[in-house]
Amino acid sequence: MKREIRIDPVTRIEGHAKITIYLDEKGKVEDAHFHVPELRGFEAFCVGRTLWEMPSLTARICGICPISHILASAKAGDAVLAVRVPETATLLRRLMNLGQIVQSHALSFFYLSAPDLLLGWDSDPAARNVFGLWEKDPDLTRRAIRLRSFGQQIIERLGGKRIHPAWAVPGGVNQPLTSDDHHWIAENLPEAIDTIRFTLDLFKSSFVNTEMQGVLGEFPSLYMGLVAADGTWEHYSGGLRIVDQDGKILADQLDPAHYPDVIGEASEAWSYLKFPYYKPLGYPQGMYRVGPLGRINVCDRFGTPLADAELEEFRSHGSPSGRVLDYHYARLIEILAALERIERLLKDERILGTRIRAEAGINALEGVGVHEAPRGTLFHHYWVDEDGVIQRVNLIVSTGQNNLAMNRTVREIASAYIKGGSLSEGILNRVEGGIRAFDPCLSCSVHAVGRMPLELELLGPDGRVLDTVTRG
Amino acid sequence: MDFVIGIGNTLRRDDGVAARVIASLPPVPNVAALAVHQLTPELTLRLCDASRVLFVDAHCHDHEIALQRIAPAPAPVGSVHALSQQDLLGLTVELCGRAPHGWVLSIPGYDFEFGETLSDRTHAHLDAAIEAVVQWMRRQGGEVKMQGGRNEEAS
Numbered sequence: 001m002k003r004e005i006r007i008d009p010v011t012r013i014e015g016h017a018k019i020t021i022y023l024d025e026k027g028k029v030e031d032a033h034f035h036v037p038e039l040r041g042f043e044a045f046c047v048g049r050t051l052w053e054m055p056s057l058t059a060r061i062c063g064i065c066p067i068s069h070i071l072a073s074a075k076a077g078d079a080v081l082a083v084r085v086p087e088t089a090t091l092l093r094r095l096m097n098l099g100q101i102v103q104s105h106a107l108s109f110f111y112l113s114a115p116d117l118l119l120g121w122d123s124d125p126a127a128r129n130v131f132g133l134w135e136k137d138p139d140l141t142r143r144a145i146r147l148r149s150f151g152q153q154i155i156e157r158l159g160g161k162r163i164h165p166a167w168a169v170p171g172g173v174n175q176p177l178t179s180d181d182h183h184w185i186a187e188n189l190p191e192a193i194d195t196i197r198f199t200l201d202l203f204k205s206s207f208v209n210t211e212m213q214g215v216l217g218e219f220p221s222l223y224m225g226l227v228a229a230d231g232t233w234e235h236y237s238g239g240l241r242i243v244d245q246d247g248k249i250l251a252d253q254l255d256p257a258h259y260p261d262v263i264g265e266a267s268e269a270w271s272y273l274k275f276p277y278y279k280p281l282g283y284p285q286g287m288y289r290v291g292p293l294g295r296i297n298v299c300d301r302f303g304t305p306l307a308d309a310e311l312e313e314f315r316s317h318g319s320p321s322g323r324v325l326d327y328h329y330a331r332l333i334e335i336l337a338a339l340e341r342i343e344r345l346l347k348d349e350r351i352l353g354t355r356i357r358a359e360a361g362i363n364a365l366e367g368v369g370v371h372e373a374p375r376g377t378l379f380h381h382y383w384v385d386e387d388g389v390i391q392r393v394n395l396i397v398s399t400g401q402n403n404l405a406m407n408r409t410v411r412e413i414a415s416a417y418i419k420g421g422s423l424s425e426g427i428l429n430r431v432e433g434g435i436r437a438f439d440p441c442l443s444c445s446v447h448a449v450g451r452m453p454l455e456l457e458l459l460g461p462d463g464r465v466l467d468t469v470t471r472g
Numbered sequence: 473m474d475f476v477i478g479i480g481n482t483l484r485r486d487d488g489v490a491a492r493v494i495a496s497l498p499p500v501p502n503v504a505a506l507a508v509h510q511l512t513p514e515l516t517l518r519l520c521d522a523s524r525v526l527f528v529d530a531h532c533h534d535h536e537i538a539l540q541r542i543a544p545a546p547a548p549v550g551s552v553h554a555l556s557q558q559d560l561l562g563l564t565v566e567l568c569g570r571a572p573h574g575w576v577l578s579i580p581g582y583d584f585e586f587g588e589t590l591s592d593r594t595h596a597h598l599d600a601a602i603e604a605v606v607q608w609m610r611r612q613g614g615e616v617k618m619q620g621g622r623n624e625e626a627s
Contacts, residue, residue: 060483111513130513134566142567149514 017440019431020270021414029418032411034403034435036273043393051077051362051388056166058380058395064107065441067100067155068373070168071236072380075369077170079257080384082363088353089172094236095345096158096168097371098338101235102192103151104374105292105331105338108439109199110144113328116433117207121215125429140202143195147335150192154342157181172357179352186346189339193306196335200310203332207325208317216324216434217412220245221405222278222288223297223320226372229253231300233307233337235372241298242278242288247320250280256370259379263396276401287404290376291438292330297321304340307333324409327437362388373398375439399440409434474524475572476605477515478507486581486594489601490528493579496602500609511555513563520568526608527557527574528601530581530594537597539604542574577604 004022022031042061055073059066071093078085115128119136134141159167167173207213226238239253266275266283278286297320302308310333345351369380376398383392413434417427478490491507545562557576564571579601583591
């Protein structure tokens with residue numbers, strides 16, 4: 001008899017999702033769907049507001065990655081104003097984005113996923129959290145909290161508050177960096193670098209080159225991310241690069257504003273989350289991955305010594321990597337790279353400048369803002385009238401771009417671990433863990449108010465629900 | 473150093489009452505006030521060396537303003553998105569070996585739907601809540617007198 005298993009809601013992710021696993025008559029996995037049942041809204045209700053409100057409005061999409069939306073929105077505003085953003089403002093926006101990468105990656109790895117990795121997939125679900133991590137390794141937990149706090153402090157010191165700072169605006173930013181804050185960041189940077197190097201060593205000794213490295217599946221796909229003109233890892237500007245499963249560059253230095261030429265958006269009746277794909281290969285063959293694994297697979301180098309040494313070691317295990325667990329490996333390397341970039345920015349005396357905003361009126365009726373959010377490439381595309389009133393909005397967020405790959409991941413893990421239709425909490429947690437590796441932000445990707453429960457359903461061939469497991 | 477930490481979302485009507493209280497507080501030496509959406513583990517870093525902490529939060533039970541002493545949870549179990557005040561103090565004990573003395577001032581909320589304004593009923597409690605927090609901030613010992621509310625202090 002055919003059966004269907006649903007995990008609803010998926011836990012320890014940002015937002016609300018459920019997973020359905022379809023079994024055939026023999027109890028083997030036939031298919032799997034990662035559903036996002038949240039409703040979207042921001043693209044619709046931003047219409048009629050002004051361009052200058054957009055950074056603050058779109059920041060409200062999410063409480064975890066508001067900085068990503070503020071920066072993408074401000075960049076789209078730059079394009080509409082057709083201004084050259086002052087150098088200091090660009091450096092400060094870069095600093096803010098690097099702080100965001102550090103705090104968001106630290107949250108994803110230490111708080112949400114490390115309990116699975118360090119306590120075990122089959123450990124007590126009640127202990128698979130930051131408190132369980134504390135019991136297992138108090139020193140690591142203390143370091144993790146301080147590392148995330150370091151990233152948050154950069155945001156707070158630049159923007160005035162950690163969440164939803166009204167700081168980046170079309171044309172620049174509205175507050176410079178003070179000498180005191182510059183000093184604080186520089187003083188605390190060495191501890192942050194020490195923590196991430198310690199964590200990378202721990203991760204590599206536990207997972208790399210072990211059978212655990214394949215625990216979340218491995219499959220080919222395309223990869224996409226921004227790179228600098230010379231192919232160096234980039235997070236704020238640069239051009240789009242897309243590589244295939246063999247590392248062959250399919251497209252390079254694409255102007256991000258021309259994303260519709262290469263990215264199509266499909267939809268399915270069973271999810272509110274869109275399915276972006278690489279247009280030349282069609283849907284769904286054009287599946288690509290973004291985020292830490294996407295970026296590390298497309299760049300030539302990080303351009304900083306410690307991260308480049310880690311990149312060389314990462315690639316010694318096969319490049320590009322299609323292993324889902326390597327999202328975590330890449331995430332840790334990116335934290336190190338971000339910290340090195342912060343160090344470099346602090347040494348640039350222009351960062352303490354006070355010319356931080358270019359003022360202008362509406363000089364273009366359309367603008368695209370793109371940068372690398374922690375979870376992947378983020379696109380804000382606005383159309384305005386002569387008064388700067390928003391006429392249309394298109395947002396393509398990282399989580400949506402990983403949608404096809406997340407569905408494939410669920411299918412891979414379920415096929416590997418679910419035999420004869422038998423289930424255990426540990427198997428369900430592996431399926432969820434595969435999703436968690438992508439660090440999906442569903443509040444962003446469907447532009448909805450986020451909730452975070454999880455449900456699993458088992459259905460018969462006639463669609464009848466045979467069993468349901470609900471958490472949260 | 474003492475801390476006053478207001479908890480809540482200003483876009484969810486009465487849930488934002490604590491942020492209103494924090495914004496209305498006068499400066500008091502050696503007391504820091506901050507408003508947060510939710511309690512997160514990073515706050516332990518601020519509380520490690522603090523003497524006292526007062527959490528201000530909206531509650532949805534139908535009783536008046538209440539000031540309560542709280543103790544650290546012996547075995548904190550919250551998630552990173554939803555730490556209770558007791559969990560946060562418990563985590564502070566775990567990470568720092570100690571935690572500040574804790575209080576919670578809860579203010580009744582009646583409407584938690586979308587919106588940036590308080591309901592009339594919660595707004596009516598605002599002045600008394602601010603006064604209670606100011607008393608707590610200035611207190612060097614002795615009982616905090618509540619106006620029209622409940623004081624469940626153990627001191």
